[in-house]
Amino acid sequence: MGLTVGVVGATGAVGSKMIEILEERKLTIDKLRLFASQKSVGNTVDFRGEKIEVELLTEDAMKEKFDYLLFSAGGGVSEKYAPIAAEAGNTVVDNSSQWRMTEGIPLVVPEVNPHVLKGYQGIVANPNCSTIQMVVALAPLHKRYGIKRVVVSTYQAVSGSGHKAIVELQNQVQDENYPNKVYTKQIFANCIPHIDVFYDNGYTKEELKMVYETHKILEDDKIQVNATTVRIPVYYGHSESVYLEFNEAPEINEIKEILRNSPGVVLMDNPAENCYPTPREVANTDETYVGRIRKDLYNPNAVSLWVVADNLRKGAATNAIQIIEVMENYKR
Ligand code: A2P
Structure with missing residues (x-):
């Protein structure tokens, strides 16, 4: 079965790059959901031949079931919404600096320290570019x-x-x-x-x-x-x-x-x-x-x-998606 993935901050510089890279790489994705602020609600984004509507980021949406949520909407959004998503059992890969230095939260560059992701679920921090x-x-x-x-x-x-x-x-x-x-x-x-x-x-x-x-x-x-x-x-x-x-x-x-x-x-x-x-x-x-x-x-x-x-790629979006790939490999 494929993955359900959400991108929070989907209309931003890194968020749109994340969508592009998800399209390029081999992960099997059954459902992609895109979240941003009120300003972008209803805009559509092409993904693998499908038009996906941007949804409003809400607490309730973050409590739904996702395999992975990629966050890149700034520290304030990550501070508020990432714990809600993680509490609901979702894995968050967060591109902001909000959680990077928090003890117990892995900060990962897949070529360097992938081992810290073994058996882990919750918020994972994507380092500074x-x-x-x-x-x-x-x-x-x-x-x-x-x-x-x-x-x-x-x-x-x-x-x-x-x-x-x-x-x-x-x-x-x-x-x-x-x-x-x-x-x-x-x-x-x-x-x-x-x-x-x-x-x-x-x-x-x-x-x-x-x-x-x-x-x-x-x-x-x-x-x-x-x-x-x-x-x-x-x-x-x-x-x-x-x-x-x-x-x-x-x-x-x-x-x-x-x-x-x-x-x-x-x-x-x-x-x-x-x-x-x-x-x-x-x-x-x-x-x-x-x-x-x-x-x-x-x-x-x-x-x-x-x-x-x-x-935007190795310094942000690619690294975040490589984190998902490492986590998927550990599950096999
Ligand atoms: P929006 O475009 O609707 O404002 P960038 O880093 O390029 O400035 O992009 C920031 C991203 O984070 C955009 O997708 C932006 O959406 C999103 N964003 C910023 N603030 C919020 C918020 N409070 N709730 C949801 N998405 C947000």
Whole structure:
């Protein structure tokens, strides 16, 4: 028998990508239900040749029987509705940050820590987009050399802030005076070192997500992570400059070999042929791309790398659907 799946936030940037990916992958789905706010009720979405009407998200709807509910409608919606759905026996894969650090709630990147899903039912958290792509690249290197310290700077696409942010950039490309609504400053022809809210220690919430989610997923809170997260005027695809200090001195060729053979990673590293990943090239793919691998000039235990992935796919929708696939495999 096929699955009954619901998408909450079905009209959003990530929600619509979830529907697209459900259509592409092999999961057998008997029934797909779509939920959003009053504004979208009655709109239809095509899914495998069928027109599906968007329904209003209500508490009663979340108490109905679903095999999986994919949530991507913001933290407030997840805070209120995910526990109601889970209480009713449904498994929720939540893309918001609401439940990620809650003890007992698995935070999962299927290439890295699928084992935490064995026998689990309830709310599962999908990690932050920048964290997902970073840990896909880091996990196999941590296993081999032990990572002591990570210094990461991100170059994040506007689609990570939702549909409204894509529209804001499109409008500012046409008219530089188009007002800043989603961002605090103009995003067109600019870069903004401010993602999510600031904390008293000077870091943003996005930066601290990269610290604590990395610890939880890699099951090692001794890794020293220092993040600077930056929004740039790119529509799709997050890039990251990652500096890694290991407990021992690695060989660059061995790092390349490890990454070449790691699940979900594509090595794209041949400077002589200008071969390194960029957001445009990796858009619409599900892998994490790594290039520009080089040794630190001073510290023999340290390397730099460049990591790029499609933030709406591997950074959100694909990862969430891979979580469902892992859970289904464990049930077999
Ligand atoms: P709607 O389009 O009806 O407002 P994005 O991340 O691209 O901004 O999308 C957010 C998604 O979450 C949209 O599908 C949006 O629906 C949905 N959403 C936001 N707030 C609510 C809410 N209170 N109840 C249900 N869906 C919501």
